[in-house]
Amino acid sequence: MTNPTNKSKQVETTGHVWDGDLREYNNPLPNWWLWAFYATIVFSIIYWVIYPAWPVGKSFTRGIATVTVEENGQTKEMPWNSRSQLIAEMQSSPAAVKQREYIEKVAAASYEEIFANPDMMAFARSMAKGYFGDYCAACHGQGGQGNLPFFPNLADDDWLWGGQVEQIQVSLQAGRKGNMPAFPNIQGQALDDLASYVLSLSGEAVDAAAAERGKQGYAMCMGCHGAEGKGNPMLGAANLTDKAWSVINIPAAGSIEEKKKLVAGVINKGIAREMPAFGNRLKPEEIKMLTVYVHELGGGK
Amino acid sequence: MKHESIEINAGLLIILTLVVISIGGLVEIVPLFHIKNTVEEVKGVRPYTPLELRGRDLYIREGCYACHSQMVRPFRDEMLRYGHYSLAAESKYDHPFQWGSKRTGPDIARLGGKYSDEWHTQHLIRPQNVVPESIMPAYPWLAQNELKYDDIEKRMKALKMTGVPYSLTEEEYQANVAEYGKEMADKLHIPNAKATLEAEATSRNWDGDKSRITEMDAMVAYLQMLGTLVDFKQYEQGYFASFR
Numbered sequence: 011m012t013n014p015t016n017k018s019k020q021v022e023t024t025g026h027v028w029d030g031d032l033r034e035y036n037n038p039l040p041n042w043w044l045w046a047f048y049a050t051i052v053f054s055i056i057y058w059v060i061y062p063a064w065p066v067g068k069s070f071t072r073g074i075a076t077v078t079v080e081e082n083g084q085t086k087e088m089p090w091n092s093r094s095q096l097i098a099e100m101q102s103s104p105a106a107v108k109q110r111e112y113i114e115k116v117a118a119a120s121y122e123e124i125f126a127n128p129d130m131m132a133f134a135r136s137m138a139k140g141y142f143g144d145y146c147a148a149c150h151g152q153g154g155q156g157n158l159p160f161f162p163n164l165a166d167d168d169w170l171w172g173g174q175v176e177q178i179q180v181s182l183q184a185g186r187k188g189n190m191p192a193f194p195n196i197q198g199q200a201l202d203d204l205a206s207y208v209l210s211l212s213g214e215a216v217d218a219a220a221a222e223r224g225k226q227g228y229a230m231c232m233g234c235h236g237a238e239g240k241g242n243p244m245l246g247a248a249n250l251t252d253k254a255w256s257v258i259n260i261p262a263a264g265s266i267e268e269k270k271k272l273v274a275g276v277i278n279k280g281i282a283r284e285m286p287a288f289g290n291r292l293k294p295e296e297i298k299m300l301t302v303y304v305h306e307l308g309g310g311k
Numbered sequence: 312m313k314h315e316s317i318e319i320n321a322g323l324l325i326i327l328t329l330v331v332i333s334i335g336g337l338v339e340i341v342p343l344f345h346i347k348n349t350v351e352e353v354k355g356v357r358p359y360t361p362l363e364l365r366g367r368d369l370y371i372r373e374g375c376y377a378c379h380s381q382m383v384r385p386f387r388d389e390m391l392r393y394g395h396y397s398l399a400a401e402s403k404y405d406h407p408f409q410w411g412s413k414r415t416g417p418d419i420a421r422l423g424g425k426y427s428d429e430w431h432t433q434h435l436i437r438p439q440n441v442v443p444e445s446i447m448p449a450y451p452w453l454a455q456n457e458l459k460y461d462d463i464e465k466r467m468k469a470l471k472m473t474g475v476p477y478s479l480t481e482e483e484y485q486a487n488v489a490e491y492g493k494e495m496a497d498k499l500h501i502p503n504a505k506a507t508l509e510a511e512a513t514s515r516n517w518d519g520d521k522s523r524i525t526e527m528d529a530m531v532a533y534l535q536m537l538g539t540l541v542d543f544k545q546y547e548q549g550y551f552a553s554f555r
Contacts (some may be wrong), residue, residue, distance in 0.1 A: 026315060062555065065342030081549050091555035096385040096396070097548045103387065144392055148442055149430055157441060160433060201495065282426040282516075291425065 011115045062091055113137075117295040121175045125300055131302070138303030141296055145288065158259040160283065167309045168254030172243035179301045185287030188246045188257075192280030193230065200227055205273040209266070211239040211251045216266060259280055351400040351554045357491050358475045359496040359516070360503055361463050361508035366533025368466070369526055370409065373450060380411035381420040381537065394421040395543045398551065404475045414445045416447055423539035431531045432518045453527040463504045470471040477501050 023033040058064060062074040076088035079097045088094040100106055112133045116124060124130045124240040137139065143152065149161040156163030162170060169182050170188060196204060206232075207224030228239075234247040243247035248256050258272040288297060317324055343349075355498050370376070383389050385396040402408040416473055426434075430441060436454050438445035471477045478484040478500050487496035498507045509524065511532065518527035 025319075061397070065346055068345055068347060069344075070346055079549065081547060086549070088549065088552055091552060093396075093552035093555050094388070096387065097552060100390065106387070145425065148426060148434075160441065161430065204415075225476050280441045284429065286424060287426055288366075 015197050060090075062089070064124050081193070111183040113295050116299060121298075121302070124298075135306070136300045137296075138299040141292070141300050142303060145292070146300075149285075154304070156256075158262075162256040163254070163309045164304050166254050168249065168252055168256065169243065169308070170241070170246045170248055172255055173308055175301055175305050177243065178304050179297060181285060182292075182297050182300055182304075183287065183289040185289075186246055186285040188281060188283040188285075189274065190234070190247070190281040196277055197228065200224075201274050201277060202270060204228060204277060205270040208239070208250055208273050209260075209269055212253055212260075214260075214266065214269060216270075257283075267289075286303065318447075349399060349554055350403060351542050351551055353398060353400050353546070356400050357495060357540060358361075358404060358470070358477055358499055359536075360495075361460070361467070361504045362510060362529050362532045363536055364466060364470075365458060365460055365463065365508070365526075366529035366531070367409075369453070370533060373453075376411045377385040377413060378447070380414050380416035380418045381408075382410040382467050383418055383420045389418070393418050394538070397538075398541065401538070401541060401553075404470075406470060406473045406475070419534070419536050419537055421538035423535050423537045425476065428515070428517050428531050428535065429519060431534055432527055435527065436528065453530055454525055456526045458512070458524045458526050458529050460508050460524070463508055464501050467501045467504055467547060471501070502536045 022036045024036045027032055058071070059073065060075045063071060063073065064071045072091075073090040076087045077090050077094040077098045078085055079094060080086070081090055088097075112130070116130055116134055119127070119130060119205045124134060131175075142150075144155070148155075150156055151161075154164035156277075161264055167173060169177070170176055171186055203220050203224035203226070204227040206220040207212050207222075207228055209216045210218075210221035210224075231239075233243050235241055235250055238249035241247045253261070256275055260269050260272060263272055288300075292300070317327060353555040358364075362552070381397070381402075383393045383396045390396060397410075398470065401420075402410070433440045434447075435450045437451065438447040439449075446471045467477045468477075468479075471479070476487060476490075476499070478487050478496070479502070484496060484500050487499050490496075491499065497503060498511070500507075511526045514520055515532075517531045518525055526533070
């Protein structure tokens with residue numbers, strides 16, 4: 011462009027001259043570019059007519075596009091927007107329709123019917139697996155294996171609040187508060203003896219004489235854990251006679267001294283744990299499918 | 312005016328550029344201040360209580376928004392995973408709002424009540440304590456640091472200037488009583504703020520230690536109220552679509 015005498019293209023210059031001899035060609039825009047530009051203008055005008063676009067006073071133009079939705083059993087036309095579009099999609103997208111067919115079946119069926127029907131079971135299992143990942147896994151772990159001392163294992167057949175479907179459903183619906191009061195006054199020998207007794211209930215190799223002495227102190231615990239230590243699902247009191255622990259991690263403790271320390275800690279400090287209620291967050295049929303899933307995880311009673 | 316005279320005069324070029332851009336901006340933005348009917352009329356949205364407000368400040372301080380959005384978009388998959396999509400009205404007292412745009416972690420617009428206080432405390436101290444595969448960083452200092460709240464009144468006053476209805480005068484307080492009920496209005500009353508915050512922090516066992524008011528107390532209080540203000544069961548879906 012430094013050569014103003016280049017006539018081969020016959021293009022005018024803009025007439026600006028810099029530095030004495032620098033000029034600028036006044037090339038027209040390429041046609042493809044111009045037409046693309048005009049096309050965007052046409053596109054936007056069509057868009058304004060069809061979709062919500064221009065502010066007018068205190069409102070805005072809503073466009074002529076509509077969405078057909080169902081409300082209270084009646085079909086109804088609504089102006090298009092992302093929200094009405096969503097309503098329609100939740101109601102009538104192919105995926106939603108297909109899913110609803112099964113969901114309605116599951117919602118209407120009793121637990122026995124679901125367990126007896128492999129088709130419904132397969133559906134409930136696959137749906138619930140997703141819900142479990144979204145809502146439960148953060149506490150109970152991806153596979154329901156729990157995370158002691160905070161969150162109990164759901165994948166064993168040991169339950170605090172009962173493993174029947176009705177009981178599991180209540181656990182999910184209303185949540186659970188696991189509360190054991192602290193007994194800070196039990197100390198020293200008495201504490202050691204009581205811990206030995208508690209461990210002896212599940213067959214841990216403790217000093218028999220100590221366990222025998224500790225039996226007396228256990229009187230304070232019977233109201234909740236039962237005379238034989240079998241627990242009480244009404245109170246969420248743990249069964250102390252089986253090898254499955256839901257609060258303290260006895261199997262992971264190495265020596266019997268460490269095990270006693272864990273039990274003593276629970277006796278002195280008490281327990282306060284909370285399982286959140288999901289009745290508000292999840293729909294009844296979602297809770298139902300999760301109940302089936304959790305029941306199966308635990309090998310269900 | 313000749314093209315050339317604009318092009319060779321930098322000052323004029325800047326001024327005219329600004330004029331043209333402002334026209335574009337004004338046309339786009341100003342009408343939005345007048346369109347009132349895009350902010351949904353819903354019951355329940357209220358300003359943050361003093362403890363929640365401090366929690367929100369910490370959320371911003373720690374940069375949680377860099378990984379978490381608080382905006383459930385109106386798509387089927389998001390509704391199924393997170394719950395009801397976010398409404399404009401739900402962040403009307405948020406200055407600045409925390410919608411975010413990046414989801415390294417999940418959206419937390421509907422987090423309140425999903426987990427227990429204890430879970431949040433453990434998770435923030437060290438996320439891998441509860442979610443072994445988590446890549447979220449740990450924030451252990453939240454549980455150690457005493458919460459600083461001697462300036463809580465100033466923070467509320469600043470928000471009041473932006474239109475958040477915290478009350479200073481008896482008249483404003485009475486308006487809040489009418490709108491939110493006495494219990495909540497007391498919490499939104501600026502002269503009470505310090506006492507309110509202390510009462511909130513000790514009324515519940517947020518971080519498991521009632522003897523101290525820590526930053527964790529405030530953070531958990533904030534997280535536990537997210538997305539819980541509007542009771543969506545009261546409304547037909549079509550109602551919200553009418554605001555768009």
